[in-house]
Amino acid sequence: MNLYEVHTHLYGCLDEDDLNWLGSRKPPRWEIYKNSFYKLHKAYPNIEFLYQNQIFQTPKLNENQKNILRSYYVFDSSKPKNFLHFQLCFDFIIALSHTDPEELKEIALRVFHKQKEYYSEYRMMFSPKASANEFKEKTLALIEGFKETNKNPSKISKLIISLNREYPNYEWQYQILKEIQKEFPNDILVGIDFAGNEENDSPINKFDFIETVKKDKQFVLLYHVGEILGNKTPASAVRWILWAHQMGVHRIGHAVALAYDETKVANQTYIEHTKERLDHLMFLEQLYEIENQWIPIDYVKQEIERVKNHSQETIEIFYKEKELKLYLDFLNFCVEKLKRSAIIESCPTSNLAISGFSPLPFFEKHQFCVCLGADDPSIFNTSLEKEFQIAKNMVENPSYIEQIKKNNQAFCSMNLLKMIQNKKSIDS
Numbered sequence: 001m002n003l004y005e006v007h008t009h010l011y012g013c014l015d016e017d018d019l020n021w022l023g024s025r026k027p028p029r030w031e032i033y034k035n036s037f038y039k040l041h042k043a044y045p046n047i048e049f050l051y052q053n054q055i056f057q058t059p060k061l062n063e064n065q066k067n068i069l070r071s072y073y074v075f076d077s078s079k080p081k082n083f084l085h086f087q088l089c090f091d092f093i094i095a096l097s098h099t100d101p102e103e104l105k106e107i108a109l110r111v112f113h114k115q116k117e118y119y120s121e122y123r124m125m126f127s128p129k130a131s132a133n134e135f136k137e138k139t140l141a142l143i144e145g146f147k148e149t150n151k152n153p154s155k156i157s158k159l160i161i162s163l164n165r166e167y168p169n170y171e172w173q174y175q176i177l178k179e180i181q182k183e184f185p186n187d188i189l190v191g192i193d194f195a196g197n198e199e200n201d202s203p204i205n206k207f208d209f210i211e212t213v214k215k216d217k218q219f220v221l222l223y224h225v226g227e228i229l230g231n232k233t234p235a236s237a238v239r240w241i242l243w244a245h246q247m248g249v250h251r252i253g254h255a256v257a258l259a260y261d262e263t264k265v266a267n268q269t270y271i272e273h274t275k276e277r278l279d280h281l282m283f284l285e286q287l288y289e290i291e292n293q294w295i296p297i298d299y300v301k302q303e304i305e306r307v308k309n310h311s312q313e314t315i316e317i318f319y320k321e322k323e324l325k326l327y328l329d330f331l332n333f334c335v336e337k338l339k340r341s342a343i344i345e346s347c348p349t350s351n352l353a354i355s356g357f358s359p360l361p362f363f364e365k366h367q368f369c370v371c372l373g374a375d376d377p378s379i380f381n382t383s384l385e386k387e388f389q390i391a392k393n394m395v396e397n398p399s400y401i402e403q404i405k406k407n408n409q410a411f412c413s414m415n416l417l418k419m420i421q422n423k424k425s426i427d428s
Contacts, residue, residue, distance in 0.1 A: 002118035004408040005384045007253060007345040007373025009162075009195070010122040010142075011093050013111045015378050016066040019073065021110075022096040022103070023056035029095045036091040040084050045072075075379050081356040083197075083228050089379045099126060101141035108145025112157050117384055119155070121413050123193050123222075125162035128169055136176050139189070143180070146188045158414055159188050160222065162195040170194070170209065181218055191220035191413040195253070199230045202279070203244040210247045217420050220413040222345075223249040226257035228355060233270040233317050234260035235327045236280050242334045245342045250416050251371065253345045258335065259359030262328055265319045274315045278307045284330070294329050296322065339368050343411050348390045349382045350375035364395045371408045 014022075022028075030047055037045040050056065050072070055065050073092040079085050097103065111122065126138050142159055149157045161177060163170040174192065181189065192213070194201070203210075203225060213221050226241040237257035244252055281304045288295040299322050307315060319327060338344075348358040363370050372391060374384045382390075392401050409415070 001405050002409070003116075003384050003388075003405070004412045005117045005120035005373060006251070006371045006408050006412050007347055007375060008120060008122060008384075009376050010107065010111060010124045011097060012090065012376025012379050013114070013122070014093060014107070015114070016061055016069045018107070018110050019069060019093065019096055020056060020058075020061050020065075021106075022093075023050075024059075025103070026098050028056075029098075031095075033088075033092050033095040036088045040088055073379060074381055075353050077353065081353060083230075083354050086350075086354050086376075086379065090376065093379075099138055101137060104138060104141040105145035105148075108142055108157075109148055112146075112149035112152075112155075115155055115157060117155070119158075119409075119412060119414070120384075121158040121160050121190065123160040123162050123195060125164070125193075125195055128164040128166060132172060132176060135173055136180065139177065139180060140184070143184065143186060143188050147186070150188065156414070158190045158412075160191040160193050160220075160413060161189065162193040165194055165196060165198070165201045167205075170206070174209070174213070178216065178218060187414075189219075190417050191222055191250075193222040193224070193253075195224045197230075198225060198227060198240075200273075202276075203240055203247060203249070207247055210249065214248050220250045220416045220420065221248070222251050222253060222413075224253035225255065226252075227254035227351075229257065229260075229270070231272055231314075232276060233272050233280070233327075234265050234319075235330055236272060236276050238331055238334050239280055239283060241342075242337060245338055250420075251343045251345055251411065251413075254347065254351065255342075255344045256351055256355045256357075256359050258331070258338070259357070259362035261331070261362065262324070265327065266324055268319050270317050270319065271314050272317065274307060274310050274313060277315050277317065278304065281307060284326075287333075292333065294333070296326060299326065335366050339366050341369075343369050343371060343407070345371050345373050346391075347373045347375035348387055348394065349380045353380060358391075358394055360391055360394045361396075364397065364400045369407060369411075370404050371411055372404050 034044050050068065053065055053068050055061065055069055073089045075086060075089050124142060126135055130138065139161060146157055146159050163173045177189065177192065203223065210221065213219060223244045225244045226237045229237050234257055241252060241255050241258060281300055284295050284300050288297045317323060344363065346360055346363060348360055351358045372387050374382050374387050377383050388401060392398060395401060
């Protein structure tokens with residue numbers, strides 16, 4: 001069966017030769033990488049070592065030079081598993097890039113030439129500092145690059161634009177993408193996505209926006225959510241996943257939080273924003289009112305009053321006794337809702353690196369509809385083919401992996417968009 005890649009980021013596919021080309025064409029913006037490195041290590045990186053080894057100064061790297069370059073941007077699996085280590089690797093790539101039109105066209109072609117899958121959709125996010133004109137110019141440059149790739153009939157590449165999560169950026173960025181589709185009709189740009197740091201970005205804040213996207217039926221809507229806990233409890237992270245699905249997101253990225261079962265949360269203490277805690281309790285109160293009698297409403301109301309009287313910005317939640325049972329019952333409630341119709345993109349190696357575990361066995365246990373992706377294959381030293389091999393060792397039933405392969409094809413953005421525009425049910 002031909003492989004379909006549904007979750008990968010364009011610049012996360014760049015290898016040493018691509019990065020050497022980037023670093024040689026324009027001066028790198030090293031302050032981006034240095035700041036990220038200092039945030040993590042409280043020290044500054046040795047950038048001069050790259051130049052001492054003639055990297056960015058020769059058109060073709062030898063194996064030693066490639067290994068040196070890899071040490072800066074390939075995720076070190078021996079390091080602590082967290083998002084900051086991954087971000088440092090990606091920030092090295094960002095520091096080398098300028099995302100001008102010439103670069104974007106070249107990168108689209110370079111990545112496509114290395115593409116091993118029959119079908120792959122690539123996500124790209126531009127700097128939130130980009131003006132409206134720059135955003136449009138960059139998007140058009142990528143489309144031009146992808147037009148060249150699609151002249152090759154042996155494989156297909158599609159483009160997903162990841163919008164900046166901050167309001168009002170995503171609003172005007174979306175309007176520009178709609179204008180582009182109207183001015184330059186094509187089947188290359190097929191979807192929009194929300195990616196990057198999900199802190200303080202509850203999907204509920206984008207309710208009206210998601211409604212608009214669904215009504216327009218111009219793009220598939222993807223959403224990274226529940227990848228990491230950050231400043232949330234597992235309960236709030238699971239609630240965000242539920243909200244994203246209930247609002248009509250077509251595919252959910254990662255959703256690792258769903259696998260925070262009793263073995264991971266019992267007797268743990270979590271710190272979250274007081275407002276987020278209150279939002280969760282109020283949501284539970286609303287659920288109780290629509291006949292969800294499993295909710296201990298007296299306890300929830302007591303907690304609401306306690307949180308309302310809490311004067312600090314953050315609050316501690318202990319997952320013991322009543323709180324633990326409340327969370328596990330809520331998790332089961334959400335799992336039952338989501339497994340019926342949610343489509344989840346899972347990236348085993350990425351999840352292992354950032355979260356320390358893969359939720360795939362949990363998804364198999366509850367028979368979720370899952371697609372598989374390599375996320376940032378160069379950073380994680382993987383490929384979609386490797387991800388399927390890794391996944392096969394994680395699950396009990398090999399037939400689940402075969403079903404995932406079919407899901408990747410059936411629910412790729414190209415096919416989802418056709419379903420949406422033909423007014424067919426995605427669930428059918």
